[in-house]
Amino acid sequence: xxxxxxxxxxMMNIQILNKKNKKLKATLYAALLIGxxxxxxxQNTIGADKDSSNDLTLPAIKIDTTTAIITKDYxxxxxxxxxxxLRPQVEGILQxxxxxxxxxxxxxxxxxxxxxxxxxxIYNNALANENVEKAxxxxxxxxxxxxxxxxxxxxxxxxxxxxxxxxxEVAKASLAKASAxxxxxxxNVDFTVIKASVSxxxxxxxxxxxxLVSKSDxxxxxxxxxxxxxxxxxxxxxxxxxxxxxxxxxxxDSLATQTSLGTLxxxxxxxxxxxxxxxxxxxxxxxxxQINKSTGAISLRASFxxxxxxMRSGNTGTIKIQETRKNVILIPQEITTNIxxxxxxxxxxxxxxxxxxxxxxxxxxxKDFIVSDGLKRGDVVIKTGFNKLSEGMRVIPQI
Numbered sequence: 001x002x003x004x005x006x007x008x009x010x011m012m013n014i015q016i017l018n019k020k021n022k023k024l025k026a027t028l029y030a031a032l033l034i035g036x037x038x039x040x041x042x043q044n045t046i047g048a049d050k051d052s053s054n055d056l057t058l059p060a061i062k063i064d065t066t067t068a069i070i071t072k073d074y075x076x077x078x079x080x081x082x083x084x085x086l087r088p089q090v091e092g093i094l095q096x097x098x099x100x101x102x103x104x105x106x107x108x109x110x111x112x113x114x115x116x117x118x119x120x121x122i123y124n125n126a127l128a129n130e131n132v133e134k135a136x137x138x139x140x141x142x143x144x145x146x147x148x149x150x151x152x153x154x155x156x157x158x159x160x161x162x163x164x165x166x167x168x169e170v171a172k173a174s175l176a177k178a179s180a181x182x183x184x185x186x187x188n189v190d191f192t193v194i195k196a197s198v199s200x201x202x203x204x205x206x207x208x209x210x211x212l213v214s215k216s217d218x219x220x221x222x223x224x225x226x227x228x229x230x231x232x233x234x235x236x237x238x239x240x241x242x243x244x245x246x247x248x249x250x251x252x253d254s255l256a257t258q259t260s261l262g263t264l265x266x267x268x269x270x271x272x273x274x275x276x277x278x279x280x281x282x283x284x285x286x287x288x289x290q291i292n293k294s295t296g297a298i299s300l301r302a303s304f305x306x307x308x309x310x311m312r313s314g315n316t317g318t319i320k321i322q323e324t325r326k327n328v329i330l331i332p333q334e335i336t337t338n339i340x341x342x343x344x345x346x347x348x349x350x351x352x353x354x355x356x357x358x359x360x361x362x363x364x365x366x367k368d369f370i371v372s373d374g375l376k377r378g379d380v381v382i383k384t385g386f387n388k389l390s391e392g393m394r395v396i397p398q399i
Contacts, residue, residue, distance in 0.1 A: 056388060060348065060397035061331070063379040068330055068365035070323040076234035076270075078315040080225030081303070082198050087221060088114060089191040091214035094207055101205050105196045105224070112221055114213065116192035123185035130182050133175035140168035200226035201312065225313040230306045232270060232282065234319045235297040244323065268302045271318040272310070278317075280305050329375050330368040331359075335383050345375070346382040346389055354382070354393045 096113035099105060143164045150156045203223030207213055213221065270278040282304035291298045302319055304311070311317075336359070337344045347357040359374030375381070380397050382389065389395070 055352075055394045055396050056385065057396040057398060058385045058388075059383040060380050060395075060399050061335070061383055062399050063329055063331070063375050063381060064377055065327045066330055068325045068328045068363075068368070068370055070325065070363050070365050070370070072240065072321050072323065073271075074234040074236060074319045074321070076232040076302070076317050076319045078311050078313065078317055079231050079233065080200060080227040080313045081229040081231060082200065082224075082226035083313050084197055084200075084224045085220040086111065086194060086197075086224055087215055087217065088112075088194060088213045089215055090114060090119065090188050091212070092116070092118070092192065094209055094211045094213050097205065097207075097209055099202050101202055101222075103202045104200070105202060106199045107196055109196045110193050111196055111202070112194040114192040114194070116189055119185065119188045119192055123182065123189050126178065126181040126185040130175065130178040133171065133178040137168070137171040137175050140164070140171040144168055194221065196224055198224060198226050200224045203313070223313065227306050227309065227312055230304050230311045230313075232268075232302045232304060232317060232319055233299060234302070235292075235295065235299050238291055238296050238298060241298050244321075269320040269322075270302075270304055271320060273316055277320075278304065278310070280307070284321075325363075325365075325370065328362075329371040329377075330365060331371055331375070331381065332383075333364075333367055333369055335381060336369065337386060343369075346386060347375075348380040348382065348395060348397055352394055352397065354389050354391055354395055356391050 092114040094112060095115045097111075098113070099109075099111050105111065144161065147156065147161045147164050151158055151161050201224070203225065205222045206219050207221055268282045268284055270282060272278055282302040284300055284302045286301035288299040331345065335345060337346075337356075342358055343361055344356050344358050347355045349355055357374055359369075360372045361369050362372035363370040380399065382395065382397070
């Protein structure tokens with residue numbers, strides 16, 4: 001203000017200059033105008049700097065589309081590729097147990113022995129009956145041979161030969177029946193020795209020597225598991241299954257891929273009970289034909305090689321399936337704010353002013369949210385310093 005008063009005072013003094021000093025008068029006017037313009041320019045600059053100093057400078061990110069990899073987890077139960085219940089086919093006293101729980105056995109190896117005394121007797125009886133029928137058949141044949149010369153010499157009527165032939169056929173059928181009884185008895189004798197149907201590991205053996213066993217028992221004698229390859233059974237929600245199916249159809253542009261289980265879903269990883277990922281990848285090779293109405297889930301099966309014998313039937317694990325989504329927007333979870341079950345971000349408009357913008361989340365990829373609505377390419381979102389922000393505040397973004 002003092003400068004302005006000074007300029008006005010001297011401008012009044014200029015007015016009293018005589019006409020002879022017109023040139024000096026013009027010079028002084030020009031100097032005064034330049035000085036006043038510089039003063040007001042400085043004042044405006046200082047004010048502008050003062051306003052600019054109130055703007056916050058905060059880290060920000062510029063939104064762009066990218067490819068997201070989503071990993072989904074499903075609890076699974078592990079079973080051997082071949083998992084056999086061993087049950088006795090005949091009733092009797094368990095006489096011998098040749099193996100122990102957990103043993104590895106080969107196909108055809110004897111495992112259990114049932115007392116065969118009664119079955120041996122049945123076999124011997126059937127064998128004796130077979131021998132009787134063989135003798136009867138032989139006698140019937142001899143009778144036919146005896147009658148033929150008599151018929152040829154017309155000593156007896158031909159009807160007697162026909163009756164002898166009929167007796168021969170009856171004896172022949174009786175021998176066949178007796179032989180079948182011998183075979184059946186032999187099968188029961190063989191069943192008293194229970195052998196391994198496949199190569200694999202012996203499970204729990206609930207019975208002991210001296211116990212009565214039969215094929216009607218609730219529990220099997222043991223389980224035999226071939227775990228050279230294992231199956232992992234798990235359930236997937238209907239929505240997840242439909243999503244995988246649609247994504248695969250879009251990628252291949254063919255509904256025919258639905259019939260190919262190998263291409264319907266990606267390869268699977270397996271996390272064992274100790275939390276360590278199994279080193280070999282598996283493939284999903286079977287999908288249930290129906291969705292469980294009570295749970296809304298569909299059952300699937302993944303197969304894994306078990307070359308190191310790490311897995312056994314009854315183990316549990318977690319199936320991990322990766323889903324790839326292209327051209328999606330990813331933002332870090334920590335830059336979002338939750339208010340009453342809604343998710344917001346601090347968005348900057350064209351004037352770099354803060355707007356609290358609601359967004360829709362459509363999944364998680366690692367530590368990032370997949371945004372389905374609320375943001376677009378080119379948007380700028382504040383990363384930190386939310387406690388300093390209020391809606392409408394101007395912010396200088398550091399991208």
